[in-house]
Amino acid sequence: MYKGIYIALSGATLKQAQMDIISQNLANVNTIGYKRDKISFQEYLVSQMNGRTENPDGRTMSYFGTVTTDQAPGNVVHTGNDFDIAIEGEGFLCLENGEYTRRGDLHLDSDGYIVNQRGIRVLGTGGPIQITDEGKVSINSEGEVSVKTAETELAVVDTIKVVIFSDASKLSKSGEDAFKAGEEEGQATTAAVKQGYIEKSNVDAVKEMVQMITALREFETYQKAIHSFDESIARVLDEMAKI
């Protein structure tokens, strides 16, 4: 007779999981290159939980579905830094440790390699890109990195490798700004690279607030449902057999 409480409880605990995702998104509303997460739920037959497969009685709980990443592009902001790049359209930068990222605030490390903010080298078409000469670095819209020194003309050092995936939502997050691919290899592509711009988070505060309001009100509804079940059980136990 207590199934009803557990069905309502399954909804309430999942609302808490949804609140976790929402607060994670809101905490990263200003993180460069962050992609928001979405959570989805699925039904779960109560009779399946008991091992019965025939004659399902139609009662379903709510069960954890999947957490997917929304790969929509974020706002592109102009910074003017030589080593800030933003990719226009689809595509990811390749990092030396096999991860992929959209986060474009790069800089040079002490050996002259182009690295991201964690110090991992960014791959070009010929391996990690190393700038050996002192000079002004320009990155054109095809991703070609060229250096102009005081003595020489503009010379192309390498091209930044940009890959696309056929289903970018299948990438899994590792850290808040990089993704790991599954078995699928990224296809190299020429995407439009903009120097001097970075892509900020794609979290929309209004959307997250509205989801937070609905999550809170639904949680309240489940709490009222649990309370009703509790009262009716108390009524059964205390007063049913009273004369």
Next chain:
Amino acid sequence: MIRSLYSAATGMEAQKLNIDVIANNLANVNTVGFKKSRADFQDLLYQAISAPGAASADGVVIPSGIQVGLGVKPVAVQKIFQQGDFMTTGNNLDLVIEGDGFFQIRMPDDTTSYTRSGALKMDNEGRVVNSDGYPLEPAITIPENTLNITVGSDGRVTVLQAGNTTPTEIGQIELARFINPGGLKAIGKNLFQETGSSGEATTGNPSTEGLGTLAQGFLEMSNVNVVEEMVNMIVSQRAYEVTSKAVQASDEMLQTANNMKR
């Protein structure tokens, strides 16, 4: 109840886009050759709870169904190609197009971009270039020892060189026009590119075939009207506020529904 929350959220996002467009217009109020943008919105699809035109019990057609809208979405942000104001500068190479037409600029990757900004300059070889150094097309080179450059209203460029008494014609500026200039793609740097929706560029000499005339010594300022943008900003801000009230009202109604059970 939940439907109203999401509809109101789409309203807030639409106003956010509107403010983005207005802020871009206001930031470029002094940019030579800038054309203001305007955001257009459309309503989202309607959910028909009872379809209009359906028949009721005894064959009578109900006059209007029940259709609930689901919000708003932006459908276009287009450039408005009104003529901007002229500013007199007195520079020999500052040109303004009175009427239709765009200057053609040859980009480094050999494509052609179009611009209304006539703030032209000379590079170290005497070629006429725009402020980024991209040359005008068809290319015009000013020879050495030039005392005076004159650009006629029909685009003919004549120079007076030292030692001559009569000016010599060195080139002809051509303009391009499009069937649908609102369909051009803005790539920044005051430049536009041709797209499938703008139509093909038709080039010609100024003051022929509907193209405008050139005037030397003037620049075309931005066509942003600050008063109009301020009014749009006020309307957009109040619309944002009132849709947020719809969100709050839906929230309170949900709370009331939950509190029916004490």
